[in-house]
Amino acid sequence: MKRYLITLSILLFTFSVAFSQSKPEKIDDLLNRYHDARQFMGTALVAENGNIIYKKGFGFANIEHEIKNEPDIKFRLGSITKQFTSMLIMQLVQQNKVPLDGKLSEYLPYYRKDVGDKVTIHHLLTHTSGIPSYTNKPNFFAKESKLYLSTKELITKLCSDDLEFEPGEKYQYNNSGYVILGGIIEEVTGMTYEKALRKFILDPLQMNDTGYDYSEQIIKKRAAGYEKIVNGYKNADYLDMALPHAAGSMYSTVLDLYKWDRALRTGKLLSVENSTKMYTPFLNGYAYGWAVQKVSFNDNQNLTVYQHGGGINGFNTLIYRVIEEDKLIILLNNTGGAPLNDIKTGIMNILYDKDYELPKNSIADYIYTIIEDNGINEAIETYNRLKNNEKESFNFRENELNNLGYFLLNQNRTDEAIEIFKLNIEAYPKSANTYDSMGEAYMKKGDNVSAIRFYKTSLELNPGNSNAVLKLKEMGVEYNTEEIVFNAEILEKYIGVYKLAPEFLLTISREGDKLFAQATGQAKLEIFPKTETEFYLKDINAQIKFIRNEDGMTDKLILTQNGREMPADKIEK
Incomplete structure (x- = not known):
């Protein structure tokens, strides 16, 4: 516990003094932090006005032989x-x-x-x-x-x-x-x-x-x-x-x-x-x-x-x-x-001399060490304590506990996996994926009654969860989702470009009675209505909710993915 409190203070201090560093020094500091957080292992090069200002390798090109990554390593x-x-x-x-x-x-x-x-x-x-x-x-x-x-x-x-x-x-x-x-x-x-x-x-x-x-x-x-x-x-x-x-x-x-x-x-x-x-x-x-x-x-x-x-x-x-x-x-x-x-x-x-965010440590990595050293109950207590007291120093996104749960499940530590999935449901009760994962754990445990209950809850939150439908079928349960169709007049209100981040836009378009979403640099995907303002994607754990203003016009949306709610204002019709 103490060592992570110290780490947090160092992170905040470094961020506050980083502006006295040169650009290459700041880049090096940033990449070292991503590497230390196990979020980058490789090589990087940055150039301005045609001149290389930074090049460096991080971690290993070959872990078994401890061969380091360098700028001349081939990827x-x-x-x-x-x-x-x-x-x-x-x-x-x-x-x-x-x-x-x-x-x-x-x-x-x-x-x-x-x-x-x-x-x-x-x-x-x-x-x-x-x-x-x-x-x-x-x-x-x-x-x-x-x-x-x-x-x-x-x-x-x-x-x-x-x-x-x-x-x-x-x-x-x-x-x-x-x-x-x-x-x-x-x-x-x-x-x-x-x-x-x-x-x-x-x-x-x-x-x-x-x-x-x-x-x-x-x-x-x-x-x-x-x-x-x-x-x-x-x-x-x-x-x-x-x-x-x-x-x-x-x-x-x-x-x-x-x-x-x-x-x-x-x-x-x-x-x-x-x-x-x-x-x-x-x-x-x-x-x-x-x-x-x-x-x-x-x-x-x-x-x-x-x-x-x-x-x-x-x-x-x-x-x-x-x-x-x-x-x-x-x-x-x-x-x-x-x-x-x-x-x-x-x-x-x-x-461009702007503020930049530092990477956060993986809560899954840390909680796993607690499980190994002190058991699952101590790990759960530690997770809740860190989430309350050190939220800025760890990554508490939904996929962290989900990955940890599956890691334990694949090691046949099913009861521990179930406890981790329970923790994730408490943290993200509106996420269809958390219930789907729990359904899989109970199915592996042989408790089909509980598995069916969690898979059905997942489908209530995301009717497009085809995996849940298949798993229910394996357990002898047929589940049919009712298709909802809205007329073009309703869908037309949602069409436009929404700004999720300075360089990241979400474009909503219509083709007949179907609505599509496309993020910057990604494929266009059909989104399906759950209610008049709530839509979901099939095969991807993401939902979109359109927000109307006092005049009944849609001026923003909220994209929910991996437990994160990301609001976006409409910038173009």
């Missing part, structure tokens, strides 16, 4: 790969080998013609093709992700389903589209995607520490991927790297990605005309391999940002480029699921 990039794929396509456009309005079937003769005749290169680049994303298939990660497939096999087997919507109608983030683009690159150039990447981008830019990540190859200074668990880390699940292909199979370093940023500001790879096309957003702020948005810092209004994140087993990544003021942030993490957007926001605030 899997995940979806940052897409911007390299779009560059290769735009180079083919520039060479008049591929038109942006060219049909898919013109370049992949083995692709199903009924879909290929409708989908263009432009649709594939902008995630508007309507082709389902193969990574959303129910059994992809459990089964297909570990098996090798050639490019043709990958496209014909996993990327050739029926259209989900007509091409160009809407945006839906899609890995299949970029795999297909990789296939087109191979057909047109007569090279493998890897060789085309090397010849047309990596070699000209001398990006010698970047490439296509084959698991079987010996690649010097390659980081291993891990997942954070309550008492440490575990190796990430295996993924055959032939499968992400042109959508996510590259590796690189922060130093090579800095070279990439500098090259993109010149005409070395692409003409100004074609670069402009590449960065022009189509739907939902997505251009060709880049998310494009406008941000404001201090008196600097409407700055243009080109950015993209990536996530792949054991890794998550981010490249963030402020164009007019030539700022660059690159974050590569090898523990999966790090809060890179929070870190980026902190660094941006430092660059």
Whole structure:
């Protein structure tokens, strides 16, 4: 108890004196705190006006052998790969080998013609093709992700389903589209995607520490991927790297990605005309391999940002480029699921001399040590005491106790898991997910009566909880949710753009009698009515409540996710 009271005072003191530090010192202090809180392990690079002002590694590239992360360590990039794929396509456009309005079937003769005749290169680049994303298939990660497939096999087997919507109608983030683009690159150039990447981008830019990540190859200074668990880390699940292909199979370093940023500001790879096309957003702020948005810092209004994140087993990544003021942030993490957007926001605030938030310690990590040392009852008492007295020094979000409960459940410590889930229900009584987790624990314990009760409560809070419906069915209980439909006049009141944070907007749109929500840089998702003003998302633990003013007009909403209530004012109709 005492050591955490001391930690809190240090945090507050450091924050108050941080303004006497230089920008690199503040960035270093911030990243060290994220690392100490086990929320970042990887490498970071920050540049201003084309000059690197900060580069450093944190933690281990390989935990088993205690090899430290350094700026020259190679990380899997995940979806940052897409911007390299779009560059290769735009180079083919520039060479008049591929038109942006060219049909898919013109370049992949083995692709199903009924879909290929409708989908263009432009649709594939902008995630508007309507082709389902193969990574959303129910059994992809459990089964297909570990098996090798050639490019043709990958496209014909996993990327050739029926259209989900007509091409160009809407945006839906899609890995299949970029795999297909990789296939087109191979057909047109007569090279493998890897060789085309090397010849047309990596070699000209001398990006010698970047490439296509084959698991079987010996690649010097390659980081291993891990997942954070309550008492440490575990190796990430295996993924055959032939499968992400042109959508996510590259590796690189922060130093090579800095070279990439500098090259993109010149005409070395692409003409100004074609670069402009590449960065022009189509739907939902997505251009060709880049998310494009406008941000404001201090008196600097409407700055243009080109950015993209990536996530792949054991890794998550981010490249963030402020164009007019030539700022660059690159974050590569090898523990999966790090809060890179929070870190980026902190660094941006430092660059613009604004206040920034420090990371909080994981309450789950600390409570687990109490369970191990003194038992579950002492742990519960400690949790309640810390929540009352040290709320600012720990992360008390819903997912903290939920993760701890599942960690215990997976160790067959079911009774302890139930006590943790009870604690989470007390803290977040309006969250459907807390009751769903408790239902699973009682189901594992063999107490189906209690399991059914908690699953039904979860469905009352979130009728879209398909997992609860399936679990109830396994226990012989049929549960049918009644679909509620409102007319267009009611839904029209909710349409608009809501500001959750300076750089984070939530856009509500309508298509017929359906309402959709889309957060900045994310896919558009349908939201379903629970009442006239309360909506929920299926398969995601999130709810939206619209707030009306005295005139009956909707002027704000509250997004509830992971136990957090996030109010947002409407800024555009």
